[in-house]
Amino acid sequence: MTISTTEAEYVAVIEASKELIWLHGLLIELGFEQEMNVLHNDSQSAIHLAKNSAFHSRTKHIDLRYHFIRSLIEDGVLKLVKIVGSKNPANMLTKPVTPEKLELCAASVGL
Amino acid sequence: MKEEMKSLVSNQTWELAKLPEGKKALQNKWVFRIKEEHDGSRRYKARLVVKGFQQKEGIDYTKIFSPVVKLITIRLVLSIVATKGLYLEQLDVKIAFLHGDLEEEIYMQQPEGFAEKGNEEMVCRLTKSLYGLKQAPRQWYKKFDGFMQRNGYFRCNADHCCYFKKVKSNFIILLLYVDDMLVAGANLKEINNLKKQLSSEFEMKDLGAAKQILGMRISRDEQGGTLQLSQAEYIRKVLQRFNMRDAKPVKTPLASHFRLSKEQCPETDEEKDFMARVPYASTIGSLMYAMVCTRPDISHAVGVVSRYMSNLGKQHWEAVKWILRYLRGTTEKCLTFRKDELKLEGYVDSDFAGEVDHRRSTTGYVFTFGSTTISWVS
Numbered sequence: 001m002t003i004s005t006t007e008a009e010y011v012a013v014i015e016a017s018k019e020l021i022w023l024h025g026l027l028i029e030l031g032f033e034q035e036m037n038v039l040h041n042d043s044q045s046a047i048h049l050a051k052n053s054a055f056h057s058r059t060k061h062i063d064l065r066y067h068f069i070r071s072l073i074e075d076g077v078l079k080l081v082k083i084v085g086s087k088n089p090a091n092m093l094t095k096p097v098t099p100e101k102l103e104l105c106a107a108s109v110g111l
Numbered sequence: 112m113k114e115e116m117k118s119l120v121s122n123q124t125w126e127l128a129k130l131p132e133g134k135k136a137l138q139n140k141w142v143f144r145i146k147e148e149h150d151g152s153r154r155y156k157a158r159l160v161v162k163g164f165q166q167k168e169g170i171d172y173t174k175i176f177s178p179v180v181k182l183i184t185i186r187l188v189l190s191i192v193a194t195k196g197l198y199l200e201q202l203d204v205k206i207a208f209l210h211g212d213l214e215e216e217i218y219m220q221q222p223e224g225f226a227e228k229g230n231e232e233m234v235c236r237l238t239k240s241l242y243g244l245k246q247a248p249r250q251w252y253k254k255f256d257g258f259m260q261r262n263g264y265f266r267c268n269a270d271h272c273c274y275f276k277k278v279k280s281n282f283i284i285l286l287l288y289v290d291d292m293l294v295a296g297a298n299l300k301e302i303n304n305l306k307k308q309l310s311s312e313f314e315m316k317d318l319g320a321a322k323q324i325l326g327m328r329i330s331r332d333e334q335g336g337t338l339q340l341s342q343a344e345y346i347r348k349v350l351q352r353f354n355m356r357d358a359k360p361v362k363t364p365l366a367s368h369f370r371l372s373k374e375q376c377p378e379t380d381e382e383k384d385f386m387a388r389v390p391y392a393s394t395i396g397s398l399m400y401a402m403v404c405t406r407p408d409i410s411h412a413v414g415v416v417s418r419y420m421s422n423l424g425k426q427h428w429e430a431v432k433w434i435l436r437y438l439r440g441t442t443e444k445c446l447t448f449r450k451d452e453l454k455l456e457g458y459v460d461s462d463f464a465g466e467v468d469h470r471r472s473t474t475g476y477v478f479t480f481g482s483t484t485i486s487w488v489s
Contacts, residue, residue: 005463008472012461016476019486020457023478026184026269031282032191032453039457083458090460093411093475093489099362106408110447110483 009043010069013050017069017078024077036076040083040090047080112141112157115206116225118314119159122209125219125235127227136218136234137171138162139243159222160243171217177248180272180286182403185293185324186340186446186485188273188284192295193338193448194481199329200294200302201321205314207290211240211250248289255287258312262305293321327404341445342405346438349397353390353435360440364412366433371415375424382424389428392420398434405446407477409434410489414473451481 020037027034041047050069072078091097092105119125130136139161146154166172192199204210219235221227240247260266264274264285274285283296283305296302309315321329328341350356377383395417402410412434419427455478462473477487 005461008461008463008474009459011472012459012474012476015474015488016457016459016478019476019478019488020455022269023183023187023455023480023486026187026267026273027455027480029265029267029269030188030191030273030275030284031277034455037455037457039459041459043461088458088460089484090458090475090477092408093477093487094460094462094473095411096363096365096367102363102408106444109407109477109479109487110449111406111408111444 006043006045006049009041009046010049013039013041013046013080014069017072020078021072037078038081039078040081040088042083042085042088044082047082050080112224115157115159116222118206119209122206122239124209124239124241125237127221127230127233128218128236130218130234134216134218135165136220137165139219139222139241141223158242161219161237161241163243163245163247166217166245171215172244172246173215175245175249177252177289178271180288181270182325183486184270184273185286185288186483187480188286188293188295189329189338189340190448190481190483190485191284191453193331193336194450194453195297196336196450197295197297198299198302199321199331199338200306201318201324202292202294202306202309203316203318204290204292205316207313208242208244208247208251209239210313211247211252211254213237213240213244213246213250215246217244251290252287255313258309259285262308288325291324293324325404326400336450338448339445340405340448341443342401343442343445346401346442349401350435350439350442352397353394355432355435355439358432358436358439361433361436362440364409364434364437365415365430369426369430369433371419371427371430373419375426376419376422377424383422386423386425386428389423391423391428391431394431394435395420398431398438401438406438406444407484407487407489408441408444409437410487411473411475412437414489446483448481448483451483453481455480 016039020039024034024037050073073080085091089105089108092102097105139159142158142160144156146156191197217237219237221233221235240250256266259274264276267273267275272287276283278298278301281297281301283294283301286293294302294305306317323329326342326345328344330339330341377386395413398409398413402413416427416430457476457478459476461475473489475489477484479485
């Protein structure tokens with residue numbers, strides 16, 4: 001269980017990067033190697049946390065194993081990029097959204 | 112029935128033998144099915160199955176795991192197909208499970224109505240695997256895998272049912288879903304070559320351009336270069352099954368007035384009794400299938416209602432019906448793959464402590480490849 005918004009976002013980033021590693025591997029095998037994979041995220045603090053290894057007193061409870069994301073960034077496998085919340089299609093996966101927002105999210109992922 | 116018997120005999124599935132002492136012969140039965148094809152026509156099928164539940168582990172079978180292709184891999188390949196304008200062909204293996212060789216010594220009674228005259232007391236010693244046997248899918252996969260590797264195909268480590276081969280400047284991808292396969296490639300000659308190789312080893316049925324996989328309809332617009340993956344038919348069937356065909360459509364899968372929590376779980380026996388008659392689990396099961404195949408838009412709502420599977424109240428059931436009403440209004444929604452830059456992009460979001468009961472957070476992400484989603488989790 002997470003106890004802060006930043007941590008929740010950070011856990012989401014980790015889950016997504018596990019999937020990304022798998023997709024990345026499959027694409028290499030099929031001859032579609034990707035240069036730098038972009039992971040869009042609307043939490044600036046989670047991005048800071050991932051990039052900056054200086055421990056912050058408020059985030060020291062976050063499990064060490066979660067910091068493997070830092071090595072992925074250092075290795076150039078993945079890049080975290082900020083996206084404004086109103087344009088993030090992943091919003092429809094985590095909370096109830098308005099019909100207009102749903103339409104926007106769905107359309108931006110080809111649905 | 113006769114056709115099935117013929118293929119069983121021609122395949123040398125078994126030989127007649129006396130049952131050795133201490134061995135048991137498995138029973139079998141005939142299963143009849145009507146299969147609906149993508150064009151609406153009907154096919155009648157008869158199949159001999161053996162009662163695999165009578166098998167004992169360690170005696171009649173040891174390992175039974177068999178992989179199937181991941182939905183993500185299917186969508187990823189479809190995205191490549193649309194972007195590169197590849198051919199996408201579909202093949203189906205007749206009586207796939209009968210192709211597997213059997214390693215164990217298994218006896219079966221003679222099939223009903225086809226016992227050999229004069230030898231009625233004999234039993235069949237199986238040499239090939241048969242539908243219903245616990246190891247049948249595994250033996251089939253092993254056989255197929257061996258064949259593909261012998262023919263120079265590379266089995267992807269990321270998905271063991273995805274095969275890849277480079278042919279000059281082109282490539283061929285084959286996806287296997289038990290006995291259904293999709294073949295994608297730029298060169299029709301190479302694809303036909305593979306088809307020929309497959310037919311020489313297995314009894315194959317060439318279905319031509321792919322039209323349907325796992326109940327999802329594949330339709331292509333060659334001029335516009337788009338490929339659509341639709342579950343409209345499946346959703347219509349689900350709506351009909353749960354009597355929601357004429358329900359009033361709504362615009363969102365989960366309305367904000369449902370603040371679902373454990374407190375809405377029934378407390379009196381009377382309430383519980385009423386809810387026990389509601390087909391909650393099977394409805395959610397159907398919704399989940401749509402969700403994992405082509406509908407990321409309902410995944411959050413389905414995730415929320417499935418938390419209460421074990422003890423649901425009226426409010427929860429109302430929320431499930433709401434999702435069905437949403438689908439009623441959006442039955443035709445489908446995934447569209449376009450010609451686009453093949454770039455992998457991910458989007459992440461989380462909802463901190465959104466769940467009322469345990470203040471747990473929800474994680475969600477979606478990946479697009481060529482601008483269309485291929486993977487999502489809520």
